[in-house]
Each structure stands twice: as C-alpha cells, then as structure tokens.
Amino acid sequence: xxxxxxxxxxxxxxxxxxxxxxxxxxxxxxxxxxxxxxxxxxxxxxxxxxxxxxxxxxxxxxxxxxxxxxxxxxxxxxxxxxxxxxxxxxxxxxxxxxxxxxxxxxxxxxxxxxxxxxxxxxxxxxxxxxxxxxxxxxxxxxxxxxxxxxxxxxxxxxxxxxxxxxxxxxxxxxxxxxxxxxxxxxxxxxxxxxxxxxxxxxxxxxxxxxxxxxxxxxxxxxxxxxxxxxxxxxxxxxxxxxxxxxxxxxxxxxxxxxxxxxxxxxxxxxxxxxxxxxxxxxxxxxxxxxxxxxxxxxxxxxxxxxxxxxxxxxxxxxxxxxxxxxxxxxxxxxxxxxxxxxxxxxxxxxxxxxxxxxxxxxxxxxxxxxxxxxxxxxxxxxxxxxxxxxxxxxxxxxxx
Numbered sequence: 067x068x069x070x071x072x073x074x075x076x077x078x079x080x081x082x083x084x085x086x087x088x089x090x091x092x093x094x095x096x097x098x099x100x101x102x103x104x105x106x107x108x109x110x111x112x113x114x115x116x117x118x119x120x121x122x123x124x125x126x127x128x129x130x131x132x133x134x135x136x137x138x139x140x141x142x143x144x145x146x147x148x149x150x151x152x153x154x155x156x157x158x159x160x161x162x163x164x165x166x167x168x169x170x171x172x173x174x175x176x177x178x179x180x181x182x183x184x185x186x187x188x189x190x191x192x193x194x195x196x197x198x199x200x201x202x203x204x205x206x207x208x209x210x211x212x213x214x215x216x217x218x219x220x221x222x223x224x225x226x227x228x229x230x231x232x233x234x235x236x237x238x239x240x241x242x243x244x245x246x247x248x249x250x251x252x253x254x255x256x257x258x259x260x261x262x263x264x265x266x267x268x269x270x271x272x273x274x275x276x277x278x279x280x281x282x283x284x285x286x287x288x289x290x291x292x293x294x295x296x297x298x299x300x301x302x303x304x305x306x307x308x309x310x311x312x313x314x315x316x317x318x319x320x321x322x323x324x325x326x327x328x329x330x331x332x333x334x335x336x337x338x339x340x341x342x343x344x345x346x347x348x349x350x351x352x353x354x355x356x357x358x359x360x361x362x363x364x365x366x367x368x369x370x371x372x373x374x375x376x377x378x379x380x381x382x383x384x385x386x387x388x389x390x391x392x393x394x395x396x397x398x399x400x401x402x403x404x405x406x407x408x409x410x411x412x413x414x415x416x417x418x419x420x421x422x423x424x425x426x427x428x429x430x431x432x433x434x435x436x437x438x439x440x441x442x443x444x445x446x447x448x449x450x451x452x453x454x455x456x457x458x459x460x461x462x463x464x465x466x
Contacts, residue, residue, distance in 0.1 A: 075102020091167035099137035142440035199270035213241030218275025
C-alpha cells in the first residue's frame with residue numbers, strides 16, 4: 067500500500083462531509099479522498115452503510131467496502147435524532163464540501179438543506195446526487211442506477227437484436243453520476259476562489275447516463291432514427307466488433323481509414339484494404355457484413371493469442387476479454403500501479419484497484435484502510451468541540 071502521509075495530494079486541506087450511502091455519493095467522496103481530501107463519513111448506528119454487507123463478505127464485512135471507503139473516517143450518528151443532526155450542522159460548518167444522495171427533500175426535512183447550512187457556511191459546496199435531480203416532475207420517484215441506465219438510453223442498446231436488454235454487470239449509472247459529481251464539485255470550488263461563495267451541484271443519475279450517449283438524440287432529431295441494439299458491434303462505425311477465435315473471443319477496432327488498410331493486409335485481404343469504395347467509414351458501413359465475415363473467417367482459424375500477436379505487430383487496436391484473473395495477472399496493470407495491496411482492520415491482505423487519474427507531481431494515494439463502523443466518532447467529534455459529557459451521552463446510546 068502507498069504510505070504517503072494523509073496530507074499528501076492536490077486536495078489536501080479540503081474537508082468533505084459524506085452523508086450518502088451505497089454507491090453514488092460514497093464513490094464521489096472516495097475519489098476526492100484518494101487525492102488528499104479529508105472525508106468524514108456519517109453512518110447510521112447498528113449496521114452502518116448497507117454497502118458493508120453487499121456481495122462477498124470477509125468476517126462479516128464486504129471486501130468492496132475496502133475500496134469504496136478507503137481514506138475515509140467513520141462517524142456514527144443517527145440523522146433521525148435532532149441532537150445528532152445538530153452535530154452534523156457543526157461538522158458542516160467546518161466543511162468545504164457536503165455530499166448526499168438521499169431522496170430530494172430529505173435534507174430539508176431534517177433541517178440540513180443547503181439554504182439553512184449555507185447561512186452559517188456560505189462557502190459550502192453541496193453535491194446532491196439523486197435519481198432524477200432536485201427538480202422536475204419525477205424528482206420524488208425513487209431512483210437507482212439500473213433505472214437511470216434505462217431512462218438515459220443505455221439499457222435499450224445493451225442487447226443482441228430481438229433479445230432482452232441486459233444490464234452491465236456493475237453499477238454504471240451510479241459511478242457515472244459520481245464522476246459527474248466530482249467534476250461539478252471541483253468546478254464549484256474553482257469558482258469559490260473568485261466569489262467566496264459555495265453552491266449546489268445537482269446531479270441526476272439518468273442525466274449522467276444520457277450525457278455519454280453520444281449521437282443517440284441528434285440522430286433521432288435529424289433523421290427520426292431510433293438507434294437499436296446491435297450486440298457487440300458499433301453501428302455506423304466499421305469495422306468494430308467481437309470476433310470468435312478457436313479458443314475464445316477477440317475485440318478488433320479497425321475503423322480508422324489507415325488502420326483498416328493495415329488490418330486487411332494483416333489478414334491477407336488486401337483486395338478489401340485497397341478497394342477505393344472502402345477507403346472511408348461511409349463506404350465500409352455499407353459493406354460491414356462482408357468486412358465482418360472476412361475478419362471472422364480469419365480469426366476463427368486462430369487462437370486469441372495468435373490473433374493478437376499479428377494485430378499488435380500491425381498496429382491494429384485489438385484485445386481479449388479480461389476476467390478478474392486476467393486483470394490480477396496482467397503485468398501492465400501492475401506496472402501502472404493499478405493494483406495495490408491494503409491490509410484490512412482484521413488483518414486480511416487484499417488487492418484493490420489503484421488510483422485514477424495519474425497526476426505527475428501530486429498523485430493520489432491510499433493513506434489509510436477503510437474504517438470499522440464508528441471508528442473515528444470520538445476523535446472527530448472532539449475536534450468540533452463536543453464536551454466529555456456530550457461524548458459520554460453518545461457512548462451511552464451505543465454510537466461508539
């Protein structure tokens with residue numbers, strides 16, 4: 067594990083209060099924490115953030131938790147209790163950023179809305195992530211990432227033609243919203259340097275998905291075309307597809323004009339590579355079935371390794387489909403620092419994803435393991451001025 071001090075990183079000195087749970091809000095806070103921000107995560111008493119119990123567990127705690135909550139401090143407070151909400155206000159008064167992903171209106175119901183918090187901390191930036199945003203006719207609907215992927219237009223495309231749309235096997239809608247939220251927070255902090263004032267960053271899950279849907283809407287607007295599922299192909303861009311080999315599948319993206327010529331030469335089909343009608347993408351799209359058949363016939367007679375050896379030598383973008391084992395054993399991942407080792411609170415040594423993006427002078431770092439539930443409650447609350455009696459009262463309620 068990287069052992070750089072907690073003060074290291076481009077966001078050192080930034081204080082973040084995380085009130086979210088599960089994926090969208092916590093992923094945004096994790097990203098800020100990776101680059102030096104001090105993140106104080108508020109968890110409910112008892113079981114804490116439900117993510118602690120999601121997917122595969124080691125000694126009762128998800129190994130996913132060790133990624134999502136690294137570099138954070140855990141403070142247990144019950145937001146249903148007015149005294150605990152008062153403590154949150156004190157923490158918010160000292161924060162630069164507050165992150166929440168509750169249903170719109172919940173923060174206001176608790177007296178923790180932006181209008182109230184900004185009265186005593188006008189420089190506060192509040193990131194609010196929700197299914198449909200803080201306004202509009204759908205704002206009160208419950209929203210999860212998978213629903214956002216459907217509304218944003220992605221789920222319709224993730225299928226073979228005529229078959230049921232399938233979900234991507236990770237929570238893509240949530241993480242896209244998280245990354246948009248981080249971008250918004252950093253922009254709001256940059257603007258605060260000029261004005262001295264904070265603001266709300268309103269991120270909707272479905273909008274974050276819609277933002278990456280490329281030509282989907284303008285094609286409908288201009289031509290009335292509704293883009294349909296195309297399986298592993300990339301409609302309108304050729305050739306780009308998955309092709310069967312003797313022992314698996316390979317992805318080939320030969321859709322650049324010069325790349326296409328190199329690809330056809332590599333597979334012994336210069337007749338196609340030198341065909342003037344296929345010199346540009348428009349022509350290739352018209353004959354994509356013929357091109358795919360030529361590539362598929364060539365790959366079918368070879369192993370994945372043989373195909374990649376030839377195409378890499380020809381400088382044609384191609385790759386095999388990685389499993390978790392492939393990732394763990396790949397030397398490039400390790401050379402880039404994308405696999406790091408951490409030790410959990412109960413002594414398990416665990417490999418986890420490294421930090422993205424790579425900064426040359428002030429890189430991010432994993433400076434502390436994910437916290438146990440409420441591990442930092444007493445220390446953090448002492449820092450904001452709670453007395454021994456107040457801490458004793460919290461301890462009597464079993465909060466730490």
